[in-house]
Amino acid sequence: MIEPRLDNRPCGGKYGDIVQAIGHTPLVELKRLSPKPGVRIYAKLESYNPTGSVKDRVARSMIEDAEAQGAISPGQTILEPTSGNTGISLAMICSRKGYPLKVVMPDNVTQERTQLLHMYGAEIVYSPGAQGSNGAVAMALEMAEADSSYYMPYQYGNEANPLAHYNGTALEILEELDEVAAFVGGLGTGGTLMGNARRLKEEDPDTKIVAAEPLQGELVQGLRSLDDGYIPPIIDLSLLDRKIFVSNADAVVWTRRLLEEEGLFTGVSAGAIASIAVRVASELDEGNVVFIVPDDGWKYLSSGVYTKPLDELDLDSASFW
Ligand SMILES: Cc1ncc(COP(=O)(O)O)c(C=O)c1O
Structure with missing residues (x-):
């Protein structure tokens, strides 16, 4: 008898609870975006994680690492600065594991993020929106210094953050x-x-690692410009082969192209990253280019990014995001 073919290996897996179901995301080829036949572009759809973003991997890794080290136990309050996704992921995981959560976040992020955080039971402390994620980081650090009962995973300086990718995202890519x-x-x-750079370069030192970076002063949600003055401690610049700037306008145009040409409903940073992936692909003669789709489009709908004419979007305003 011929066995029916299992196209979706291994059916996404079977797990004991939603926290264990994080990861194992699809890798999807985007044929229409490929500039030439020998170059294949793949999107790693981190939007398929339980709360809709790549940060589920990171939040689980940081909480389980802190538990393993005996740094936290249920009932302890977790405090974290986040532009939204990490907070939403932490909120889901903390609610499952019994940790109260406080997140510090810029006051101009979209209302869907606030709603999701409240739905998962987190408390929100707002920082000035014009200061972007740097303002949230500064406020959370002050709060943690003033009250030692908080445990702050601090994704910017926590090695469990890149390790989630080293042991997860990158391995899944190499499996395929x-x-x-x-x-x-x-x-x-x-x-x-x-995390991906370390693991992919271990496999093949010639793999090029390319960062999509927003133009200084432009705030693509979730992304930061290193020229804004803060280099997170987990960043080792020697692992980046290139940094390529992308404007807010290009990020929006490419977010729409992903939907119109490939059927991908993503957040705006995926558009920014896709624009750079296609540019890198056009410079190659052959090979696979993998890019990350950090989150899905639901949290951005109220911003009008999918619906408003481009000239009606206030692309220069931080509050747009
Ligand atoms: C929407 C979005 N895109 C991209 C990123 C960047 O990912 P990383 O923090 O791993 O550099 C984030 C991180 O917060 C994000 O929320």
Whole structure:
């Protein structure tokens, strides 16, 4: 008898609870975006994680690492600065594991993020929106210094952040592809780029690691410009082969192209990253280019990014995001 073919190996897996179901995300080829036949572009859909973003991996890694070290036990309050996704992931995981959560976040992020955090039971402390994620980091550090009962995972300086990618995202990519010519990710905390860079370069030192970086002063949600003055401690710049700037306008145009041409409903940073992935692909003669889709589009709908004419979007305003 011929066995029916299992196309989706291994059916996404079977897990004891939702926290264990994090990861194992699809890698999808985007044929229409490929500039030439010998170059294949793949999107790693981190939007398929339980709360819709790559940060589920990081939040689980940081909480389980702290538990393993005996640094936290249920009932202890967790405090974290985040532009949204890490907070949402922590909120889901902390609610499952019994930790109260406080997140510090810029006051101009979209209302869907606030709603999701409240739905998962987190408390929100707002920092000035114009200061972006740097303002949230500064406020959370002050709060942690003033009250030692908080445990702050601090994704910007916690090695469990890149390790989630080293032991997860990168391994999953290598399971599916024999060769990775270039890996393109966004630069937020740097966790995605650092963890994938280390593991992919161990496999093949010639794999190029490319960071999509927002133009200084432009705030693509989730991404940061290193020129803004703060380099997260987990970032080792020597692992980045290239940093390529992307404007807010290009990020929005490419977010729409992902939907229109490939059917991917993503957040805006995925558009920024895709624009750089296609540029890198056009410079190659052959090989696989993998880029990260950090989150899905639901949290961005109220910003009008999918619906408003481009000239009606206030692309220069931080509060747009
Ligand atoms: C939407 C989005 N894109 C990209 C990133 C960047 O990822 P990383 O923090 O691993 O550099 C983040 C991180 O917060 C994010 O929320």
